[in-house]
Amino acid sequence: MTVTADQIKLLREKTNAGFMDCKKVLIETGGNIDKAIAELRKKGVAVAAKRAGKAAKEGIVESYIHLGGKIGVLLEVNCETDFVAKNEQFQQFVKDVAMQIAAAHPQFLEPGQVPSELIEKEKEIIAAQAGDKPANVIEKMIAGKINKFYSEVCLLEQPFVKDDKIKIKDYLNSIIAKIGENIKIRRFVRYQLGEDL
Amino acid sequence: MTVTADQIKLLREKTNAGFMDCKKVLIETGGNIDKAIAELRKKGVAVAAKRAGKAAKEGIVESYIHLGGKIGVLLEVNCETDFVAKNEQFQQFVKDVAMQIAAAHPQFLEPGQVPSELIEKEKEIIAAQAGDKPANVIEKMIAGKINKFYSEVCLLEQPFVKDDKIKIKDYLNSIIAKIGENIKIRRFVRYQLGEDL
Numbered sequence: 117m118t119v120t121a122d123q124i125k126l127l128r129e130k131t132n133a134g135f136m137d138c139k140k141v142l143i144e145t146g147g148n149i150d151k152a153i154a155e156l157r158k159k160g161v162a163v164a165a166k167r168a169g170k171a172a173k174e175g176i177v178e179s180y181i182h183l184g185g186k187i188g189v190l191l192e193v194n195c196e197t198d199f200v201a202k203n204e205q206f207q208q209f210v211k212d213v214a215m216q217i218a219a220a221h222p223q224f225l226e227p228g229q230v231p232s233e234l235i236e237k238e239k240e241i242i243a244a245q246a247g248d249k250p251a252n253v254i255e256k257m258i259a260g261k262i263n264k265f266y267s268e269v270c271l272l273e274q275p276f277v278k279d280d281k282i283k284i285k286d287y288l289n290s291i292i293a294k295i296g297e298n299i300k301i302r303r304f305v306r307y308q309l310g311e312d313l
Numbered sequence: 314m315t316v317t318a319d320q321i322k323l324l325r326e327k328t329n330a331g332f333m334d335c336k337k338v339l340i341e342t343g344g345n346i347d348k349a350i351a352e353l354r355k356k357g358v359a360v361a362a363k364r365a366g367k368a369a370k371e372g373i374v375e376s377y378i379h380l381g382g383k384i385g386v387l388l389e390v391n392c393e394t395d396f397v398a399k400n401e402q403f404q405q406f407v408k409d410v411a412m413q414i415a416a417a418h419p420q421f422l423e424p425g426q427v428p429s430e431l432i433e434k435e436k437e438i439i440a441a442q443a444g445d446k447p448a449n450v451i452e453k454m455i456a457g458k459i460n461k462f463y464s465e466v467c468l469l470e471q472p473f474v475k476d477d478k479i480k481i482k483d484y485l486n487s488i489i490a491k492i493g494e495n496i497k498i499r500r501f502v503r504y505q506l507g508e509d510l
Binding site for chain 1: 370371373374377378382383384385387389398500502505506507510
């Protein structure tokens with residue numbers, strides 16, 4: 117099985133994975149891009165799970181100012197070593213996430229941080245819209261809409277603005293897999309000029 | 314009464330006021346630098362009071378990253394018009410305040426924002442240190458130490474790191490006086506890499 121440079125390029129664009137990783141997984145999957153993406157995701161998630169217990173106290177505090185001072189973002193991303201904090205791919209990831217926050221306005225890092233009152237309120241709205249549909253249908257609607265809600269308000273669940281085929285958590289996992297250190301988006305804040313507080 | 318260029322330069326350094334304002338007030342005060350500073354302060358405070366009711370919804374969101382990503386600051390400063398938001402002195406003020414926050418680590422904007430529990434705790438510590446001194450002495454000690462506490466934790470009460478003879482609020486008032494618009498430090502946040510939350 118030979119793999120073309122174009123296939124590798126496409127896979128790299130879609131996953132942010134390294135050249136050799138992409139080549140290898142394309143050979144394994146017989147050149148099937150979708151399967152290759154799934155394999156790389158799995159690999160990223162596996163590495164991420166393995167590193168999750170490691171202390172991540174190093175990293176970068178990064179800012180991003182948009183529209184000449186109308187929007188500002190402050191972000192802390194942690195890794196395990198100062199060496200990785202200076203890694204170009206890590207730094208590019210941090211920059212991308214800062215830009216993501218400016219553009220896509222997430223309010224929480226992940227679903228676990230969304231206050232339960234907010235979820236209850238969303239559920240009520242959905243149930244009211246569903247009217248007198250059967251309970252199991254309403255339940256499915258709620259599950260779907262809550263996931264959609266998470267993908268709007270939670271940074272890790274948002275589609276990456278530079279490539280909406282992956283979520284930020286996929287991008288994070290691909291970086292963890294590539295670098296081989298635990299990496300955490302620790303906290304962020306976004307100011308919009310003159311917004312109501 | 315003639316005023317020397319050196320006197321004007323010194324006064325400008327101490328107050329951030331404009332050349333003509335400094336010259337005028339030095340002539341009025343017979344070249345007395347201390348009186349001149351007091352006059353400029355009063356003038357600044359007077360203009361600030363006059364502008365205080367005006368809506369300040371324009372401005373800048375500014376960031377400052379220190380030590381290559383170990384400390385980060387995000388800051389919103391409001392003014393009344395987009396025109397002033399583009400003013401060089403206004404922008405320099407915003408930059409200076411962002412740097413101040415990075416360097417001097419304020420936790421609140423002004424004394425009114427310090428939680429009363431924190432003040433009570435400080436008072437208890439001071440009273441305990443004072444031992445069996447008379448009540449009026451303890452009261453004076455408390456007043457003095459609370460002011461010192463404010464000058465450490467409140468941005469507006471902190472000595473300006475680039476010129477510790479003035480406080481940030483003096484600098485703010487001098488900018489308001491010079492520009493003639495209501496200017497407000499609206500909010501700020503400071504991240505230090507790996508700090509306990």
